[in-house]
Amino acid sequence: MAPSTIILSCYEQDYLLWIEETVDQLRSKNFDRLDVENLIEEVLDLGRSQKRELKSRLGELLEHLLKRIYVTMPDCYRGWVESIIKQRKALKDLLADSPSLKPYFLEVFDSSYQYALDIVRNSYPQFCFPEQWPLEQDIDALLTFRFWE
Numbered sequence: 001m002a003p004s005t006i007i008l009s010c011y012e013q014d015y016l017l018w019i020e021e022t023v024d025q026l027r028s029k030n031f032d033r034l035d036v037e038n039l040i041e042e043v044l045d046l047g048r049s050q051k052r053e054l055k056s057r058l059g060e061l062l063e064h065l066l067k068r069i070y071v072t073m074p075d076c077y078r079g080w081v082e083s084i085i086k087q088r089k090a091l092k093d094l095l096a097d098s099p100s101l102k103p104y105f106l107e108v109f110d111s112s113y114q115y116a117l118d119i120v121r122n123s124y125p126q127f128c129f130p131e132q133w134p135l136e137q138d139i140d141a142l143l144t145f146r147f148w149e
Helices: 004-011 015-027 037-068 076-096 097-106 109-123 139-146
Strands: none
Touching: 004 015, 004 139, 037 076, 037 097, 037 109, 076 139, 097 109, 097 139
């Protein structure tokens, strides 16, 4: 069996083993034994994964900001604020690790807002929410400002 066939079947059958063997091949600079095609896809997927995480966390942040700002249910404020704090921390960490995600933050802002808006309108039909985010879309403001005060 050819080395690339062994590596490929390892990728398909035991992902963790494939990762360990790939790391070993890279460390030993044994590039001719690398499963290059799958390695390229995995590296690309790392970037896609970070983008998905940013979009998901931004949607969650906007959802809870909308609830905290527009839903007058004081008994729920604490939970919403805790969620806002958690999402902000996670987004700050993600952006600190990958500053090149900052343009993507603004790129997906509108779709993330629409996602959040759909959720809150469904959950709280008795309250009015704005069609467009009415406050600052600045990253720093979204990650620090207490819009509800």
